[in-house]
Amino acid sequence: MFLFKLSTYNWVPGLRVPRVRNHPRAVLHHLNRVPHWEEGTVDSVLAERIGAGTEDNPFVIYRDPHSIGTDSHKRLRFVCVSDTHNQIDKLTIPRGDVFVHCGDAVKYYSSARDLLKFNKFVGTLPHTHKLFISGNHCISINPERPDLTQEILSNMTYIQDQIIDIEGVRIYGSPWQLKRGLFYRAEAFSYAPENIRADKWAHIPEDIDILLTHSPPYSIRDHCSKSAEHLGCPGLLHEVVTRVKPRIHLFGHMHDGYGASLYKSEENQTLEGENSTSLSSDILFVNLAIDQGRRLGDPVVIDYFY
Template sequence: MFKPSTYSCCCWCSVPSVRDHPSAIVHHLTYIPYHEDRDEMVPLNSIQNSGSGTENEPFIVYRNPRMIGKENKHLRFVCMSDTHNDIDKIHIPHGDVFIHCGDAVNHRTSSRDIVRFNDFVGQLSHKYKIFISGNHCVCLNPKRPDKSQKLLTNMIYLQDQLIDIEGVGIYGSPWRPKRGCFYRAEAFGYDSKHIREDKWSKIPDGIDFLLTHVPPYSIRDYNSSTEEQLGCPDLLDEIVTRIRPRIHLFGHMHSCYGASSYKSEDNRILEGDQFQTDSNDILFVNLAIHQGMSYAKSTVIDYYY
């Protein structure tokens, strides 16, 4: 729907700047981003998503709203991202599926610390453990995901791959628009002009969970130092016009931790000809745990399907 001219590029920019691209309207469920005006938030009115994402009050999400109030199978997902060598300092509730959306380590010591991370995850009680890379995981070879999987023996490593967990479809992709050559933590950076065609267009529709490291443009992607939204516009477009996952999990932008709900009826301009009145809401969650001198909490989701 939108062409590569969405971007203006400079080799020293933190990411290619986005111009003239529609922003998504979302309803914040937890932690309204500090740069947004609380008076401008649209009140949430939805029975498809409930809860606060905590161990005692998990987000409750249904694959289909017609399932509400009926007997359904469900799995508990315990999710996080951007732990940067401090995962052992974080309380990790028990659940069925553990998900980590990248930057488990710091780039300077990633080769050593990814081994420690793998050992720690191996001690968790969750039946399934899933990991995608982040920009700090420079020790993982983008061209050899098989080698990354051999290194990460205690979890399922996803790189542009769809898996089925007891009937729940989960797709993971670690890519993000490439930043300027000044930056060293640059694993899985990709040419912004080709990332949609080469990466995002390969994501299948009809999935339950989408895992990426980068956020979609305008959804919990604000960078306070540059005062820009640094999510990927092509990822946003693919998600809302075609993929339509029930849940999109990501990290990367530490200052925008929290959850938001997307509703099609509020985004007709963004969805254009693809707008459908019967579309399910999408739960977007920025899982970035590391908050400088403090840590956010794991996000817990009970998924009924």
């Protein structure tokens, strides 16, 4: 039974920008870059244990947290970015096994031309696997023909509402975000807020290791400084923390929220409510939005043991 209701949203007349109201928020432990709209500091104990997300000190996540310290694991190193907006060639991209891009590689007004350039650049990267989901700036991508997009992005695997299995690690990617209205030109893969949970998020499978979306869940590194609002999706939040429970959720879209936080289910009974279980689940949430205005962020490196 969905907890999400139409009354979750207020609407700004004419703009139709969803404003979330009276909705539970996630309780988070920030591992780096405490969001400027929140009070608090980095959880130094967790940051010391999990890592910093850099090449020399990657985030270390285990599929089974109870197996930490044993030596019977495989490892995949993920190198992750989002929202590079035609600036990916300016980045120093660490080596790894899997390169992940969570959308908005281009800008909307030159999307068709620049996706070709992006594909050419990704072809130069040494990673064995390269994954891409779309974002709202990719207006030249036809949501009805992912096969055509795969032909254009020939140097990577294009993921649109599907699972990719890489050496036993199950990854699901979905590009959708809440529809913002006619005044926004970069509206690829936008979806009606009142339907997005049932039509899109409810189809995310539960048996996955890593979730890729372009947009963030509500209250998780989703703040917009211009509107002073949290613009993530409450339906996505509920599906991820109460049902899907991936070990890692990667996204971008909201540039102010760049950074990583850890969610611990036992601390958020208000959000999980009747769906909570006795089994605790930790989820690493990472906003990968590289474009930080006058400067660029760094790719995030994650070592996943399974």
